[in-house]
Amino acid sequence: MSRTPVSLLAAGRAALAAVRSSTPLVQCITNSVAVNTTANALLALGAAPAMVDLPEEAGGFAAAASGLLVNLGTPGAEHRAAMRAAVAGATAAGTPWVLDPVAVGSLPVRTELAAVLSDAGPDVVRGNASEVLAVAGAGAGGRGVDATDDAEAAADVAAELAVRTGAVVAVSGPVDVITDGRDTVRVRNGHVHLTRMTGGGCALGAVIAAFAATGPDRLASTVAAVLTYTVAAELAAERAAGPGSFAPAFLDALSVVDGAVLDARASLA
């Protein structure tokens, strides 16, 4: 690939430092399950969460925010209107935004919404393999849905989706796959406890938005976000007795992970 792991790691360290020094304001329109964990993850990281999710307020706020997360986990009617307003506001103002197409595929409301939103120019799409395959299938030329937890199996489709939408696509799994359609990066960090903490994937979407606020290099900032997040999970797992105690330990770890820890832990390819 044209981007080397060494250069991405260096960019990742810089992006993490930039998040810490700039406290990006991340607007989140997200689901009821993950909203608390998402806000706490942003705070622990050093960013500032703002759950501005009213249709009448979301667009104006998105224009002023540093980044925006649109997560389709529990997209009630009012949230759907807020998402459309926020995406319009973010687009007009150049605010980077992340689409997390939770459970898209067979569920009709969110699948239709994901098709509209993925065509609206997200900066990053983050999901598991099934969700990324479903989003790709919901648009023109997609391959349809295929339930799988293996991010690698979705790598080619993710790259095509990146080319079609202009978004960086991040596929979460035991190995995370991140692609802009030209370069595809794999992050081998993480821990299984992250999958047993509800909102673990959803909060990553918000962290990706925080990192996207640090500069225009979307591939590098997304790799940096995934790396920071999954390395923090490794640190937390060393202190956790199970999936319950993992959650507070993970927030503790997010608040202290730094460039030196990334250097020591990163497994990029």
Added chain:
Amino acid sequence: MSRTPVSLLAAGRAALAAVRSSTPLVQCITNSVAVNTTANALLALGAAPAMVDLPEEAGGFAAAASGLLVNLGTPGAEHRAAMRAAVAGATAAGTPWVLDPVAVGSLPVRTELAAVLSDAGPDVVRGNASEVLAVAGAGAGGRGVDATDDAEAAADVAAELAVRTGAVVAVSGPVDVITDGRDTVRVRNGHVHLTRMTGGGCALGAVIAAFAATGPDRLASTVAAVLTYTVAAELAAERAAGPGSFAPAFLDALSVVDGAVLDARASLA
């Protein structure tokens, strides 16, 4: 009773093992307070939560889910429509479903809804004594509402409610009472910290739905769920410094409690 504690404990061990091996998909339409704890409890147990709570999506999903929880804690208009759709979908497909009539009694919207839903054939009704008495009073032949925390005081009404609705009725309290109208079982396990962790009762409803997915014996599966849950609370209390540290310890305990622990700890009568 015709079901002995020994036979119920044996069935409970088998049900817990079945939950772990089958990863039941439990749809939850639940309140905003407990939704995060509920998802985490299911994940810790080894089940898979899915908070599919849109009116347009809930019915179809319920038909495919392993189990369904309908919890009336904060039943906004959109949630109420989703609950009705989900119950219809579950009923048509034979998906077992649990009704948790939170705060039913004097509050009009949820009391009317509980009356409709309890007549719609839930597999299990779970509540505290006041709620079970209120649900019984809301239907034909009930005794009206009587605020009390003593599950035993509601045992007879619970048995009548079970006969009338065909549901197993689980009354939570310092001693849990579980009845199908013929046999009534008491579970003496648990810890007071469970009452100081918000969502502690609500998440149990979801766990009951996960166990209901393991087979048609609703009394045994509900006893198994309550037993697993309350024994995990005992394990957690041994590690907790208070109600705050109890919560992560409880999730840790839910993830490791097994048949041997149930054998050693169960207090059934």
Added chain:
Amino acid sequence: MSRTPVSLLAAGRAALAAVRSSTPLVQCITNSVAVNTTANALLALGAAPAMVDLPEEAGGFAAAASGLLVNLGTPGAEHRAAMRAAVAGATAAGTPWVLDPVAVGSLPVRTELAAVLSDAGPDVVRGNASEVLAVAGAGAGGRGVDATDDAEAAADVAAELAVRTGAVVAVSGPVDVITDGRDTVRVRNGHVHLTRMTGGGCALGAVIAAFAATGPDRLASTVAAVLTYTVAAELAAERAAGPGSFAPAFLDALSVVDGAVLDARASLA
């Protein structure tokens, strides 16, 4: 000031004991981010939370509750209707209620709502400096919005707001400022971790409502609430490894803080 720190501390000890012995029932109409933390804080303190937030139920419940919190964090349409109903019910019945004007200022829906609600006679208004300045500016004779984290800078405006609305105004910050327009009290307790636990400020609003239920002296009960809350934060910080482990430790501390701890720790002026 006419109220001395010594007399306020004595009143605070009594109010804390009264919360513990009376288990006030606190209705909360609050945002999706903080709702779980808020319920847990009330439970840990020894109060009883009730998130009754339907327009059809909120007014009647407020008339019977011990206290009410109206928090504008994520005020969807249904919540806004419930807030108006609850305030009407509380006002008619004399139930003390707390207004938390989250993010009021530039966001139009909540700013308009805060103007209406602050004119409806809240017993306490709690916010950070920017929010208090915004609420003051939204009414007659206000000074407009000025973003700042320094509660002291808002002290004069807070006192004016207290005089105009009849509410005690509590401004959260590194030093908390609490005023009834005649006396202004400063609480120097607390810990920075409280600002990195999402819902940390929102849950304080509910705790203030619980203390308001203990008697008619709103200045003393609000000082007592802030003191109890911020002293618990100090206890928790001593046990926490970071912002994640702070959260459960804070609930543990809230459950044990008592008059003797307040005496030893209070920094009032």
